[in-house]
Amino acid sequence: MGERIYYVYILASKIGGTLYIGVTNDLIRRIAEHKSKLIESFTEKYDVARLVYFEQFDDPENAIKREKRLKKWNRAWKVRLIEQQNPNWDDLYHEIAGPP
Template sequence: MRSRNLYVYILASKIGGTLYVGVTNDLVRRVAEHRLKAVEGFTEKYDVGRLVYFEQFDDPENAIKREKRLKKWNRAWKIRLIEENNPNWDDLYRGIAGGD
């Protein structure tokens, strides 16, 4: 099986706000869809579009396992993971989308 990049990511509505965990093979496109509210659902309803955390994988099975594991984590653990890597809850989207 050919390897390709996959991403597990966490979006937030604001600092300390509603969280969403997802997996995708195109992080820039998928986060843009969330931000533009292109797909009805949880992120549109709760205005979740700030990319606060992501991990890159080259194996789909491991990416999906990680996403499922993170979804089962309690909120405090997710917040700790975000703050260990992104203490100010900066929106990481501009950095990955080619912005400054």
Template sequence: MGARHYYVYILASHIGGTLYIGVTNDLIRRVGEHKLKLVEGFTEKYDVVKLVYFEQFDDPENAIKREKRLKKWSRAWKIALIEKDNPGWIDLYPEIAGGGG
């Protein structure tokens, strides 16, 4: 059995738009659920479905700690974190889902 991974991710409605931070053990499935509007609530209401940032962890404790820490960050810090690796706020989902783009 392979090692299990956990992910902290940031979704955005558009460049500079509304942000959502979540944690999951299946990034492709979870972001897919957000995109298909299967997750009721915030992301569905505000159309926050672009995967603009994620981090991978080997254990749930560290992933959950990181998620809680990021949620406390100022908006400016969150934007800087996204733009460090993804300055164009490109949707990373097609890349991780194997769809190519």
């Protein structure tokens, strides 16, 4: 079996909107879950489903450490991180999942 990949991701409700940071080993499935609003959660309550940033990791420990670190960052740092790679806050989900 191949190496597993783990992801830390940031979702936004809109450009400059509410942010959510999570970690998963299946980014496409997890973002689809957020978008479908099947699970009652923070993201469902605040309509946070735009994938604006993600990072890949080879092991779960480093991914979880990074998620916890990002959650402690102030908002300006999080916005700067997003805008360095995604200045228009585009939804990256379709880039990773392919056409609908």
